[in-house]
Amino acid sequence: MRVVLGVILGLVFSVNSWAKILPDNNLHLFDNYMLVNDPVKERQFNEIIDHIIEMWKPLAQANGATLVAEKRWNDPTVNAYAQQSGSTWKVTMFGGLFRRPEVTPDAFALVVCHELGHHFAGYAFYGHDDWASSEGQSDYWATQVCGRKIFEKTYSGNSKYRFNLNTGRMVPPYVQERCNATWKDSPSQDRCYRLAAAGLSLATLLGKLGSNPAPKFETPDQSRVSKTVPSHPKAQCRLDTYFYGALCPINLPDLRLIPGKGAPGGNNSIQAQRVAAEVSCMESKGFKIGQRPACWFGELKGDADAGFQWGWN
Numbered sequence: 001m002r003v004v005l006g007v008i009l010g011l012v013f014s015v016n017s018w019a020k021i022l023p024d025n026n027l028h029l030f031d032n033y034m035l036v037n038d039p040v041k042e043r044q045f046n047e048i049i050d051h052i053i054e055m056w057k058p059l060a061q062a063n064g065a066t067l068v069a070e071k072r073w074n075d076p077t078v079n080a081y082a083q084q085s086g087s088t089w090k091v092t093m094f095g096g097l098f099r100r101p102e103v104t105p106d107a108f109a110l111v112v113c114h115e116l117g118h119h120f121a122g123y124a125f126y127g128h129d130d131w132a133s134s135e136g137q138s139d140y141w142a143t144q145v146c147g148r149k150i151f152e153k154t155y156s157g158n159s160k161y162r163f164n165l166n167t168g169r170m171v172p173p174y175v176q177e178r179c180n181a182t183w184k185d186s187p188s189q190d191r192c193y194r195l196a197a198a199g200l201s202l203a204t205l206l207g208k209l210g211s212n213p214a215p216k217f218e219t220p221d222q223s224r225v226s227k228t229v230p231s232h233p234k235a236q237c238r239l240d241t242y243f244y245g246a247l248c249p250i251n252l253p254d255l256r257l258i259p260g261k262g263a264p265g266g267n268n269s270i271q272a273q274r275v276a277a278e279v280s281c282m283e284s285k286g287f288k289i290g291q292r293p294a295c296w297f298g299e300l301k302g303d304a305d306a307g308f309q310w311g312w313n
């Protein structure tokens with residue numbers, strides 16, 4: 001039954017469907033209406049979205065698609081969507097998510113990246129024939145590729161995450177140690193701290209939503225799936241994914257690349273995984289840091305195509 005449902009959802013999904021940052025929720029009931037009328041906040045919301053979308057428009061064009069962003073500032077929905085309809089690739093962003101107290105502007109940028117990730121992140125996908133990258137993969141790409149790009153040259157903003165006179169360290173020593181183990185130059189370390197902080201902000205919201213314990217860098221999810229789970233991981237697992245994406249020392253060499261898409265054996269085949277392994281971190285390539293966390297990602301072994309386990313049933 002699970003497989004049948006998976007196939008049906010997969011078919012619907014591939015034609016014209018959407019992927020979200022969060023499970024459905026009722027947080028819109030708690031929207032801060034004071035902020036709806038704040039023009040400074042509204043401008044910031046629009047600027048963050050526009051800045052990132054403008055960067056990826058030519059990259060979508062190179063893939064034969066038109067990228068569009070729908071900016072729904074007044075809408076209290078605490079979510080964000082990605083959708084494909086023909087050659088139109090869309091992301092929909094809601095003011096309700098931006099106005100959440102847990103969500104910093106950087107975390108909101110990470111959500112834009114996550115939605116773009118559904119379009120661009122490649123393997124692991126939702127299913128063999130689906131256009132959308134899975135939730136975990138979209139999270140991983142948000143820091144390994146997108147966040148890394150948008151904070152590439154924002155040196156002074158990034159350096160604030162190294163030390164702050166008022167609060168001391170902006171990220172725990174644990175984060176700094178691990179970022180420093182991967183990145184040897186100060187600008188790259190600063191950017192790694194900043195991405196980790198953005199990931200924590202977003203994962204904190206996810207934790208509240210799922211009534212999970214507050215996620216922490218120091219307590220990574222120890223669970224190991226046997227097959228990749230494409231649906232939303234738990235908050236701790238998502239924090240681990242954001243952090244590990246920032247820790248992977250490999251840079252995607254060409255931002256137009258959607259790794260594994262259209263691979264001969266299917267989007268989730270071993271062939272697709274091989275392409276992804278060239279441009280990201282995987283355990284089979286010897287990475288013990290910066291790989292997709294095993295709490296959602298089950299690396300395919302050998303030449304077998306193990307298929308996918310559906311998270312919805």
Ligand SMILES: [Zn+2]
Pocket residue numbers: 019020021022114115118135138
């Ligand atoms: Zn999503």
